Amino acid sequence: MKNKLKIYSSIVLLFIAIGCSLLLSSCHKEISGSNQVGSSYARNYSQVFEDFWNDMNKSYVFWSVDPTNWDAIHDKYAPIFDSLNVNPGKTTDSVVAHNFKEIVDGLVDSHYNLSLITGYGISPSLDRKWKNPQFIGNLFKTNLNALYPDSINYYNIKVDSSYLSNKFVAYDTLSGFYCISGTVKGTNALYLGFSTFSLTSEYSNNSQVKKSLDNFLVHLSNPAITGVIIDVRGNGGGEVSDLNFLIGSFITSPLKIGFTRSKNGSGRLDYTPWADAIVTPDTWGIDFTKPIIVLTDGLSASMSELTAMALKLLPNTKVVGDTTWGANGPLTQNSDFNAGSFSFGNIGTSIGTGTTYYYGSVYTSSTMFKYINGNVYEGKGFPPDYVLKVGPNDINLPNKVMKDPQLEKAISLIPQ
Amino acid sequence: MINKQKIGIYIVVLLLFTFYNTGMAQVVSDDEIAPLNKEEPINSKFSIGFEIGANINYLITNVSDLNATKYTSMKGVNFGVPILYKANDWFDIKATPSILEKNYSMLRTGYYTGIYRDTKNTYLQLPVMGECSFGGEKIKGYIDLGGYAAYWNSSQIKGAMPNILNQPQYGTYINNTNTYSSTIFQDYNAYNYDEKYQFNTIVDNRIELGLIIGGGISYELNENGKIYIDTKYYYATTDQQKNYQQGLVPKYNETYAFSVGYLYQLKKKVSTKKAKLTKKTTITDDSINN
Helix, strand or coil: CCHHHHHHHHHHHHHHHHHHHHHHHHHEEECCCCCCCCCECCHHHHHHHHHHHHHHHHCCCCCCCCCCHHHHHHHHHHHHHHHHHHCHHHHHHHHHHHHHHHHHCCCCCCCEEEEEEEEEEHHHHHHHHHHCCCCHHHHHCCHHHCCCCCHHHHHHHHHCCEEEEEEEEECCCCCCEEEEEECCCCCCEEEECEEEEEEEHHHCCHHHHHHHHHHHHHHHHHCCCCCEECCHHHCCCCCCCHHHHHCCCCCCCCCCEEEECCCCCCCCCCCCEEEEECCCCCCCCCCCCCCEEEEEECCHHHHHHHHHHHHHHCCCCEEEECCCCCCCCCCCCHHHCCCCCEEECCCCCCCCCCCCCEEEECCCCCCCCEECCCCCCCCCCCCCCCCCCCCCHHHHHHHHHEEHHHHHHHHCCCCC | CCCHHHHHHHHHHHHHHHHHHCCCCCCCCCCHHHCCCCEEEEEEEEEEEEEEEEEEEEECCCCCCCCCCEEEEEEEEEEEEEEEEEECCCEEECCCCCCEEEEEEEEEEEHCCCCCCEHHHHHHHEEEEEEEECCCCCCEEEEEEEEEEEEEEEEEEEEEEEEEECCCCCCCCCCCCCCCCHHHHHHCCCEEEEEEECCCCCEEEEEEEEEEEEEEEEEEECCCEEEEEEEEEECCCCCEEECCCCCCCCCCCCCCEEEEEEEEEEEEEECCCEEEHHHCCEECCHHCCC
């Protein structure tokens, strides 16, 4: 009798176990992911919004430092986009754009740019800059390319009032790239200014640029040189490889400047570990210990900021000018780092051309950069050691004389 | 929607209630009764021991929205101290405070081959199970059913990923074949890491609850102890992440563990006078204590 009870009890327990195992699948939350970026078809505004919102969860890399409440954005705007489905039309395009502008307004990523197929472009960082009366664009309200005496327009027009001697100006008419190197008049200070970070490719492909850069690099090891001025004002950045090319000239051993991290999952805070950000010296690199002055302004962005931050780690560097733009997260294609630029709202693919059309595209960083001091300067900008803001009256003096107070400050910091 | 945490708790409570009501009794035979006026040890209802084993853990999630990415299982080890309460000759209640690894790996494929992240998690786990045994005198089989609570104690991550800000020296190229790169590490230097994972209080849910189904075979060495081989399936019912955002894809552990162990039956000193009085009767905990 007792043995029978044992057997029956065992069988009952076995059935309970099997039953429980069958029930287990209902104990989990639904494990469904969204589609890969750019693969969700959008037939109405609701779907466009949902695709954009989901892709931002996955691809935006600054959620850990961004104050935007993305869930609250969904709660507020999902019903608004639902309502837009009712009366689609031309007027809706501007309403959609207006809503997107509100949605992305507070994002800290200062590379961020949202383009809609309807022709609207939204840059939250630029919008913020325009609201700041001290923003250099507001101060000058003019062609920023002609702003400084280091710009190509300045040199084309006002060469005779240049600060430089032994100068070499290279200008790529095709790309618009320019590079100016030389020695500051009456001093032994080297000067290098350039429009964008495409030094590596221009050095390889443009003989004039090569001469201009060699003019700088050759003199760098000249014992008579008393210091160096690197001018990245008005420079919006460019190729990451230029970091080694330029900074690598000043060092003989690898220089750790900070850390980068990207995403390894679709959750907002699914981050990779922080990877060391390293500048590798050039074969011609020297252990440069003389003063280096980096000129920055509110238009110095991306690689310009990384350059200022990297040079700041050398023993004798000062930054002069204004706080940089605040866009220093490197970019590349989304799939490499599970983060970065993406298109959303797949409208369809043209049978004739094979081109896929999207309602919108987002340009955004693939990785977050943290400086060696632990600060993330995204959305804030890198502050100078010597703050020297300039306005039109500081540069354009009477009798058509032009002056560069920031450059003059830089020159004053280099011993003669 | 079934509340998953409550299910686990209900099952454990139900089992405990069931076993409590099965009559926690033990028959003492004539042979077990010692001479008068002496205190002699008899087998207690409690046994304690140790077990050690290996496991394989799966992270149950969905990565279909990630490009060329998949999760795979990883092996781990487990160690536990089983404490068994013998309710009767076929029902036991077992708790096994354990240290258990629940490891998994994330891999990328195709062009991204080489990017990986091995995650080794250590959990402090307390499973409580009802155990029903069957079989002969020496060799017995048993089935376990219960629930567990665990604390995610530590995590070590090891892997490789592309490093966007560690470019090769100017003039040198990782891929110098003038052809398209076949893997990402021909285009980027790798960043290799092996570091302690820093828990994020917003993201990481360090309390895990779950259900257990298991079974095994024990062999009684003597009246003092037995050895056993044991297999268990741990099914987490709680997400590894806190619900910190809308639309979060959940992550659950599923662990298959295999252990070998030894259980020693604790002894209890019983007054033989009292034992005499209870000859051919049932000795219960209450009667001994009175």
